[in-house]
Amino acid sequence: MIKELRDRGYKLKYLLTAMGMSRSTYYYELGRTDAVALRNTGLSAEIRRIYDENQQRYGVRRITAELHNRGFEVNHKRVQRLMHDMKLLGKRPKEKYYSYKGEVGKTADNLLKQDFISDTPLEKWTTDISQFNMGWGKCYFSPILDMCGNEIISYNVSLHPNMEQIKDILDKAFAKFPKLTGLIMHSDQGWQYQHAYYRTELEKHGITQSDVQKGELP
Structure with missing residues (x-):
């Protein structure tokens, strides 16, 4: 506080008198504060280095x-x-959502x-659902991807992995490409992909369904 007020133009002797602090104590504390700040500068640089080396995914404990x-x-x-001071937040990795029942x-x-x-x-499309664990709960990301160039055809982010999500990505995809x-x-x-609605919509638009078999890699 004294240092900040001094930087604003207040005289040191008056500030020390008001705070009941001796001049020697002030300079001792000031030096200690500067030393801590210097150590934190080096530590902050190393934290930033680790954070960037790991694709900004590491949180406090891993760093x-x-x-x-x-x-x-x-x-x-x-x-x-x-x-927190550097505004570095570890990214929460996505998790595979297992929808097989x-x-x-x-x-x-x-x-x-x-x-x-x-x-x-428009030869091969694929779709899936990924789960993300956020600080406030879970959300689910479902895209349709064209395997030619990995273009995202449509996507939906939802709080629940339900058929409304599947209907949304299909509606968006078919609005772009009504004839396939x-x-x-x-x-x-x-x-979701065994559901009658999903299978019927694919058939209606001339799309052939393909599934990963149990025990196979996706």
């Missing part, structure tokens, strides 16, 4: 562990404070046989 590996003696609370409808054969490359647009011939739609055997 603290890595600092220990690099010889820094620091606790997680200090790392947390510095990361057994055979609740009809499934299809795997027509792609791990051939996920296409030289022609010879297209394959590939997915896992999640309950």
